[in-house]
Amino acid sequence: MTTKCGLCTANIFTDAELAYQAIQDRATLRNYPSIIEQAMETDANAYMHDLLDAFAIDCDFGHDEPKTLLWLVTTYKMASLNPNHADCLAARAISYIDREWLHQIQARPDTLLPMHVKRIANIVKTALKKLSDDAFPDELKAAHQIQDCYTHRLAFTPQRNPDTGWINIASACDVTGEIRDQSTLISPRLTKHHAIRLTNAINRCLGLRPLEASMIVTSAAWAREAGTA
Known part of the structure; x- marks a missing residue:
């Protein structure tokens, strides 16, 4: 180790x-x-x-x-x-x-x-x-590649996998309400603080201020809940 x-x-x-x-x-x-x-x-x-x-x-x-x-x-x-x-x-x-x-x-x-x-x-x-x-050169590159595949602006957020306990990195879109696990391109994290550190870095790299990223993630979650209600 x-x-x-x-x-x-x-x-x-x-x-x-x-x-x-x-x-x-x-x-x-x-x-x-x-x-x-x-x-x-x-x-x-x-x-x-x-x-x-x-x-x-x-x-x-x-x-x-x-x-x-x-x-x-x-x-x-x-x-x-x-x-x-x-x-x-x-x-x-x-x-x-x-x-x-x-x-x-x-x-x-x-x-x-x-x-x-x-x-x-x-x-x-x-x-x-x-x-x-x-600290995160590969992850920042992957985040740009993910954003390039979408016409809408994305923000990234950590999500705990209930089965493994690991923290997956997900993208969120406030327009569609889509929250998509991006573990295939951005590896899951072992600790919450490391995942938060990474997602903050990704959002900044994509030009999102903390308030903007928070609003996108929150709006996507609300839209998703409304769609499944």
Whole structure:
């Protein structure tokens, strides 16, 4: 069994990814800060990818009142700023200048103003693209091929297979209500967090903001339920 990080798609069976999932499963609202610290020590790459995903989602949903973003930036350590995680992929995905600026925001949370949210969004967008290109090259290519076969816009979402417990990657179309398992082209994932990480990466690669992807998936589910009622 490889000892590489669980972020990489070729290494989804690692002890690190399974341990990371187990730590996240123990999390509650009360103990989350301490749990997330354990998660960072277990798999800094997965931790940073998930944290940057959370930044991106909050920039998309709550850009007018960045209270949650401020809480995320100042509450959770950035592994890329921690010397103990110098080999973290995120350390290479975020420029030195941006890392220093984020460090200043963490040290002085009162300096985070609404105008800074746009800069954070741009930093996160660039970092996530680099991380996704490194971690999921085959999956992103497959997602483009799937989208090319449809005249309507698709979003991707994880679905748990009740028979195997694995997480399948599915495409959703809000126009037709179709939710199609894409396991033949995009291999199922072993853990929920890895699957969410991947589908977020795919949707971004297809040009979908988190809110847009969420709306497509939700609308497809509603249409499918209405059609079977």
